[in-house]
Amino acid sequence: MSEKKVDFFSEQWLKKYQEILNKNAAYKDAAKDWEGDFIFQIDADGSTVKEPARAYIDLWHGDCRKVALAAPGQKAAFEYSGPLKNWKLLLAGQIDPIKGLMARKFTLKGDMGKVMRYTKAAAELVATAVKIPTKFPDEK
Amino acid sequence: MVWWFSVPKVIFGEDALTTELEQLSGKNAFILTDKVVMGFGFPERISEILHDHQWSVAIWDNAEPDPRVSSVKSAAEAMRRFSTDTIIAVGGGSVMDTAKAAWVLYEHPEIQLEAITPLQPLDLRHKARLVCIPTTAGTGSEATKAVVIREDQTGRKFATNNAELCPDIAILEPGFVKGLPKELTAYTGLDALTHAVEAYVSVWKNDFSDACTLKTVQMVFEWLPKSVADLTDLQAREKMLIAADLAGMSFSNSQVALGHSLGHSLGSVLRVQHGLAVGLSLPLTIEYNCKDKPETAKLYAELAALVGIKKADPELAARAFAKKIRQLQASVGFPTSLKKAGVSEKDFNDGLDKLVQYAMMDSSITMNPRDIDSGGIRKMYEYMYSGTPVDF
Numbered sequence: 001m002s003e004k005k006v007d008f009f010s011e012q013w014l015k016k017y018q019e020i021l022n023k024n025a026a027y028k029d030a031a032k033d034w035e036g037d038f039i040f041q042i043d044a045d046g047s048t049v050k051e052p053a054r055a056y057i058d059l060w061h062g063d064c065r066k067v068a069l070a071a072p073g074q075k076a077a078f079e080y081s082g083p084l085k086n087w088k089l090l091l092a093g094q095i096d097p098i099k100g101l102m103a104r105k106f107t108l109k110g111d112m113g114k115v116m117r118y119t120k121a122a123a124e125l126v127a128t129a130v131k132i133p134t135k136f137p138d139e140k
Numbered sequence: 141m142v143w144w145f146s147v148p149k150v151i152f153g154e155d156a157l158t159t160e161l162e163q164l165s166g167k168n169a170f171i172l173t174d175k176v177v178m179g180f181g182f183p184e185r186i187s188e189i190l191h192d193h194q195w196s197v198a199i200w201d202n203a204e205p206d207p208r209v210s211s212v213k214s215a216a217e218a219m220r221r222f223s224t225d226t227i228i229a230v231g232g233g234s235v236m237d238t239a240k241a242a243w244v245l246y247e248h249p250e251i252q253l254e255a256i257t258p259l260q261p262l263d264l265r266h267k268a269r270l271v272c273i274p275t276t277a278g279t280g281s282e283a284t285k286a287v288v289i290r291e292d293q294t295g296r297k298f299a300t301n302n303a304e305l306c307p308d309i310a311i312l313e314p315g316f317v318k319g320l321p322k323e324l325t326a327y328t329g330l331d332a333l334t335h336a337v338e339a340y341v342s343v344w345k346n347d348f349s350d351a352c353t354l355k356t357v358q359m360v361f362e363w364l365p366k367s368v369a370d371l372t373d374l375q376a377r378e379k380m381l382i383a384a385d386l387a388g389m390s391f392s393n394s395q396v397a398l399g400h401s402l403g404h405s406l407g408s409v410l411r412v413q414h415g416l417a418v419g420l421s422l423p424l425t426i427e428y429n430c431k432d433k434p435e436t437a438k439l440y441a442e443l444a445a446l447v448g449i450k451k452a453d454p455e456l457a458a459r460a461f462a463k464k465i466r467q468l469q470a471s472v473g474f475p476t477s478l479k480k481a482g483v484s485e486k487d488f489n490d491g492l493d494k495l496v497q498y499a500m501m502d503s504s505i506t507m508n509p510r511d512i513d514s515g516g517i518r519k520m521y522e523y524m525y526s527g528t529p530v531d532f
């Protein structure tokens with residue numbers, strides 16, 4: 001039987017993300033010196049997503065220390081954002097996270113020099129989200 | 141998804157150099173080179189042609205192998221003093237990469253080189269254009285968006301790319317590689333082969349890059365042994381220049397993979413020449429990547445078929461291809477292990493932790509078709525040190 005789907009960017013989804021990331025040995029290995037928090041954002045699209053949905057993820061030395069829904073003005077060292085339709089493709093494994101940035105399907109803000117030293121860890125961050133059976137806001 | 145394939149204008153064949161330089165437009169040409177290439181008189185030859193066409197020319201010959209940020213900065217400063225409108229890089233990958241990075245700082249002194257990614261616009265070409273003339277047949281940097289620079293403090297090489305870094309013009313002049321000694325001919329030739337093979341299995345592979353790879357693999361197997369056997373064979377030199385350029389086009393648009401992560405780190409920590417470093421890595425990465433990865437094995441099998449390997453089982457074909465590359469290496473006097481390349485056991489053991497750390501930090505690792513962790517990388521280096529085929 002397949003796992004029950006959880007709502008994208010809900011508290012439950014974020015907890016699940018934290019749980020899977022903390023069990024991901026490849027992430028721990030690649031991010032063992034990483035210091036810096038992230039905000040993931042689903043951009044507002046004027047229809048399904050009225051306000052930007054934001055998730056805060058605190059990452060420290062290979063550990064995901066905290067996850068929480070984030071307020072509009074909340075800051076983090078890095079911010080990765082894109083519209084819902086692209087998040088759906090990303091989570092379906094149909095968009096490569098870096099190619100997605102190059103094709104302007106997502107944007108990334110933050111210290112690029114640092115990201116370039118941790119591309120493997122960044123790829124694992126996305127690979128972790130792919131593992132969660134997700135229910136998107138436009139799904140019944 | 142949308143994708144881009146960028147290449148420069150490439151000029152090759154008889155009189156390529158003179159023909160192109162005579163047509164070049166601009167006023168102030170900044171020839172960037174190194175002392176070795178300077179000694180061959182190539183920059184002077186270019187300067188003479190340009191002088192005949194009313195150019196002002198400055199020659200800067202301070203480029204260093206595996207350039208550091210500080211060296212790049214002094215090149216940029218010299219470009220500024222000369223009000224450069226055309227940068228002409230004449231040299232190996234190190235010279236061409238110095239030129240690319242200095243060009244960025246010349247146009248925008250505020251840019252941090254470590255922070256260049258494929259993502260953001262660099263906004264180049266307001267002040268100058270870039271012409272590259274390679275004097276080694278390997279890196280293909282004259283045709284790539286890539287640049288590799290070393291941090292001053294740590295010595296770590298970092299590789300990045302951006303579409304705007306693709307040179308405007310690449311001139312392939314076989315006479316300029318004729319003086320390349322046997323060892324460097326072999327090392328740089330293996331760099332070209334590594335670019336081609338890695339691009340073909342990279343997670344960003346695409347049909348345009350694949351086409352370049354297929355031709356490169358055939359050409360390297362045919363012409364590298366001839367280049368090494370007779371260093372004055374101009375036809376072989378030209379074919380290797382073209383092969384390296386094609387390989388550059390291939391990986392520039394699809395990326396390199398694990399072999400370059402291992403290689404860049406070897407260049408950083410043990411100062412192993414780039415072609416030697418990636419060439420040693422290549423067969424090991426093929427053996428690693430083909431295991432339990434039927435789709436990747438099939439890609440290697442396609443390349444293997446080009447050099448006469450026919451096996452029904454793709455993994456066996458891939459392993460035979462790795463063996464064939466080792467045979468090619470042996471035929472051109474390329475060492476079969478890090479140990480045979482002259483790295484002492486002490487230096488290797490002392491450097492191993494750093495080697496692993498820097499390889500993990502290299503962005504090409506993300507492009508590899510099979511995942512690897514730091515334990516796997518450590519093992520790769522150990523196998524490379526002794527020259528043992530990979531079985532894990």
Ligand SMILES: NC(=O)c1ccc[n+]([C@@H]2O[C@H](COP(=O)([O-])OP(=O)(O)OC[C@H]3O[C@@H](n4cnc5c(N)ncnc54)[C@H](O)[C@@H]3O)[C@@H](O)[C@H]2O)c1
Nearest residue numbers: 176206232233234275276279281284286287288319320414
């Ligand atoms: N940007 C890219 O696309 C790209 C691709 C691959 C490698 N690289 C980088 O390029 C560098 C390696 O370049 P390379 O392999 O061409 O070596 P190199 O440019 O470092 O040159 C090696 C040595 O050969 C000498 N040399 C150059 N031309 C010669 C000639 N015709 N005859 C005799 N000696 C000559 C140089 O002076 C130097 O001492 C590395 O830093 C590597 O990381 C860049």
Ligand SMILES: [Fe+2]
Nearest residue numbers: 279331335418
């Ligand atoms: Fe290379």
